[in-house]
Every structure is written in structure tokens, then in C-alpha cells.
Amino acid sequence: MIGQVEFYEKAGFQNILSERCYEYLVEKETIGVQIQKPMGMLLRFLRMCLANGEPLDHASKSAVECWNEKDINETPRNHYYRATEIRRFMQYLEKAGIDAYVDRDIRRVQSSFVPYIFSHSEIVRLFAAADGLPYTPISPQRVYVMSLLFRMLYGCGLRISEALNLVMADVDLDQGILYIRNSKFGKERLVPMSESLTFRCFQHVSNVGQHRKDEAAFFQTPCGGHYASGTILYAWRQTLYCAGISYGGKGKGPRIHDLRHTFAVHCLQKWVEAGEDLNAKLPYLSAYMGHAGLYSTQQYLRLTAEAFPHIVSAMEHNFDVFPGRTTDFASLLSKYLLSYLPCQRGVSDNTLASYEAAFSRLLQYCEEEHGLPVRKITVETLSPDLIEGYLNWLCEKQKNSASTRNQRLSAIKAFFKFTRRENPRYIYACERILQIPTKKCPTPVLQYLSYEEIKEMLEKPNPCTEKGFRDLLILCLLYDTGARVSELLDLTVGDIHFGRYARVQLTGKGNKSREVPLSAKTADLLKSYIQRQNLSSPEKRTQQLILNSQGKSFTRAGITYILQKYAPDGHKKITPHILRHTKAMHLLQSGVNIVYIRDILGHVDIKTTETYARADTEMKRKALEQAYPTPVPKQGTWQSDSKLMDWLKSLSP
16 A cells, blocks of 8 residues: 555645545455555546546545546546445445435346367367467467466466466466466465376476575566466467467457366366266366355356356256246246345355255245245245245244344345346336335343453363363364354464464455454464464464364354353353354453454444444443533431421321
């Protein structure tokens, strides 16, 4: 992040708008967001406001609408990104109490692009063409670089940026492993290579010289830096021409990224032909390619459904990725759960599981109570009476709470909002469902522990035993970071960073990452734990940090059981979320700014964090006493008032 003065110079002015813009970028960087592109976008917006004579003390509607106008040569994707980034900034200004116009009508444009999947013969021709690229004195190593680079993109399913960012230390020739750092979403992973590709990497190192430093680029330009994507694109088009594969032009392909698509499809094709269990194989492919979730991997099948019907048939059997065409409801629901929620909305796996559970119960209700099989359910079949009957069934027969009932209703409403946009002819049916009211439920009391109780809890585990030391680490991590239990379970060794300031990288709801500082004692515990478990080697960076006695992942119930063992006296039930509440309350009581508490907890909206301020009755009482001292004079007892006593005596008979 650049300095404040430099930022204001690039913007062209300094006032409340540019100051808030700088604060917004600092906050995004604090929680681990890469801000290079957003900063450039916001600087352009500020300069546009200055050039057009727009008011600079707030964000006017005219300024936002002028910014959101689509350029002639701008792609729909770039236009959406540009408008969305400004909308996020407007929402930030709105929450800060500054007059700002938020354009809520921005819609993502569905891409119609279908990737080019190379045949096996085309791959052979492509590599042969790369090996035969003409020699150029400007870049004498080009033929070696392109020959290996294209093979690596296909053989490992890498993104082009991941390959070009490789340094010498990231290529382990002894074990045949690539160490991918700072990939998409800030993730890291280990990618094994085939023996033939490992041998070619060894040859490449021998050709370019083995004396390079560890931080030197693996694919190094004649100037000693990393190759630019434009240079690779020129060589790519040249290679396609030599291989006899026609290039359709920009936006039509074949693109370099299509080598990654081809790798995924060829893997699936090989497994299907070999009769492998795709239920077991697909998660491996997802992890190998560094996808955020399994649904991203399934996208390859949806994009190539017509070209590979035998793969589609197998996936249809195993995952129900491609629904039948019996009803509009089945088609819409599959698109909603498999594409819209994970890909466009970017919801977490837990949220997706909750939505899936809501519709699973709905289908169960339709079949058990109405004799309505799934294949006969349509959008119009789901009338308000049926949905309300389903909600009552949840409460009466399934014994669900009012909160769970409202959660299921929210999932159904979200689906009908999606349906309304996808098929406007269902707008009346959707609006009827959206009018169903939620059920009022009592607000739960926020539970948290005092300083004495958390101290008592941390003193109970025995650090001299292996299990006791592990349990102590779990307690310290949950309290010190305020992490959700899912965030703790997803922690890998590579998420722990020791340096001048120890910190941990947590991935929360919506796959949003944030860095949380660690106390010195927790950092010492982590160092000892990593040393005890032999987790300090580079190949262990992707391994899960905390495992149970069987070497498997903990469940939520397992973590809750551990907490319950060390519960302080007087507490019947301790959950991981109670420690999260405790951390927030202790930070608030210590005078930490609520904005920092929001960032530590990973809240999207500061209103969520304000819940803790409303729950702290003692703080509110002290604040009121300090701000408004009660103006009541000191008084004696009523017996000492002679006039009052005489009046009371006169009332007696």
C-alpha cells in the first residue's frame, strides 16, 4: 500500500472522499485482500469526479452513473467488475454516514464462452510445434522455456500466472513436486509432477544453469526477471499456427488457459474409461487444481457436456450434475445449487449445506405428506399453502425450533428470487412465496466467560501429555483468534506465519481470508506443537494443523467435547462459539476499537459486531453513570421529617 500523501497526489485532491477511500483500501489490505486493482480503479474514479466537476464531499448519483456507463470496447465481464468495485466503496461510505449513491441494479452477465478442449493428437502436435519454435537471438532460451511451460500447464493443470511466478526454490526436482504460492484466493498447494515432466524440468535447469539463487525465476527472461503474459501469448499463437490449429481471435480461443481445461477433462475421461469411482476421484482433482470447492471442478463438465456425453452420463449417475428435463423445478434447483450459489454468490460450504438441507426436507415433505414424487414437482406446484404446510411440519413433526424454521424459509425465498430473475413468467408464483412471513422467535442471550473463568479453563489441560498439549493449543487458538470452529478445522500448517509478529490466516464465510495476530504465548505453543508433530518440512505446509488421535480431522462435536472437558465450574455447556463471544467481549472491555474487532472476527457488517456492545450491560451502566450523573440530593430518613410525621399522625382516627 502506498503512503497517504502519494495516494492524495495521484487522486489530485485531499478531502473527506479521498480520505475515506484511503481508509477503505487500508481496511481491505488489513484483512488480506489484494488491493492493487481496486486501488487503481478507485483512483480513476476520484480523478473522474475531479475532472467532471462532481462534488467531492460525497459520492453523487451522477458520478456513479457516469462511471457505470459501459465503454464501447469494454467486455461485459470487465464492466461488471468495474461497477461492482465502486458499489462496494459506495456501501462503505453509506455505512460511514456519508451521502453516497449505491447502484443496486448491477447484474452479472452470464458468459457464453465454451473452452476449447484439445484432443490427444492435437496435444502431441502442439508440443512438437513448441519444440520446433525458431531460434531468436533476443531470447535464446525461448525454445526451452516454451517447450517446458506448455507441457507444465497441461501436465499439472496450472494457471499461467502460477507457472510464471515459480521460482527455483518452488521446484523440488528430488521429489518431483511444484510448490504453488499465492495462487487464486491467496491459497497455496503442492502439485506432484510425472516422471517425464520432472526429467524435463531437470534438463531445463541444466540448460539455463544450476547456479541460480532460490528466489530467481524458474522461467527466466534474458533480463533475469519473470516472463510477461503478453510474451507468452505471442509464442502461444505462433505454436498454434505451427501445429495447424486455427486461432479464432481474442475471446474465441484456443486460449492458454484451455490447457488447464483440457487437463481436467482428459483426467475425467481417463477415469470414466477405466471404470474408476468418480465419488472418490473428483475431490482429488479439485485439490490438485487448487479449486475453492468441488463445484468449480464440475464446471468443466457443464462447459463440455456436448463434446463428452459419456463423461456426462457417468457424472449424472454419481453426482446428479446434469438433471433430467422432466420439470422446470429440477432444472432451476440444480442450477441454483450447483452454479449460482457456489460460483456467482461464492457462499461457503456450510451455507450451501444448509440450503441443500432445506430443499432435501422439502422434497421429503412433498413425498411423505402429499405423495408427490420429485419428478412431478414444478415451480407452480410449490404454492404458498404447500410451503406453509412444510414449515408447520418442520416445527410440529420434526421438532425444529423457530430459528431453524426461519432459516429454511430464507433458503426457499432466496431460491424463488433466483427463479424470478431466471424466468420472469413465474413472477406471480414467486411473489406469493416471498410474502410468507417469518416467525418471531426470542433473541438468545449472548453467552461469554469472564477473565477468571477463561483463566480457569486454560489451566486445566495437562501440557505434559500429548493430548493435554493438543487440547491446550485448541483452547488457546479458539480464544486468542476468536475463530469459528470451521476456521479452526480448516487450518493448515502453511496458514501459520512466524516472523516479527506471529499471525494466523483464517478462511471464513464466503471463502474470505483474514490475518489475525497471535499472542506470544500462543505462538510459542504453536512452535512447540509443530516441532513435536514434525510439521516443519515444506511438504507438510498443506497438511491439516490439528488432527485427532487417529490422525483424522476433528468434527465439530469432537471440538465441543474437548471444550466441555475443561469447562469452568458452574457452566454446563461450553461451545466453540462461546469462546469466540468471549474474545470479542474481552477486546471490547479492553477498549479496542470496534472496527478492529470486526476485522479480527471476520464480520462483513459492523452491525454484527455491535451486538457485543449491546450485550455488555456493565459497560453501558458505567458509561451512563459517567455521562449522566444522577442529580438526586442526599436525603435523610422519612422519620426525621417532622412535617411529614405530623401529617401522617393527622390521618389516623
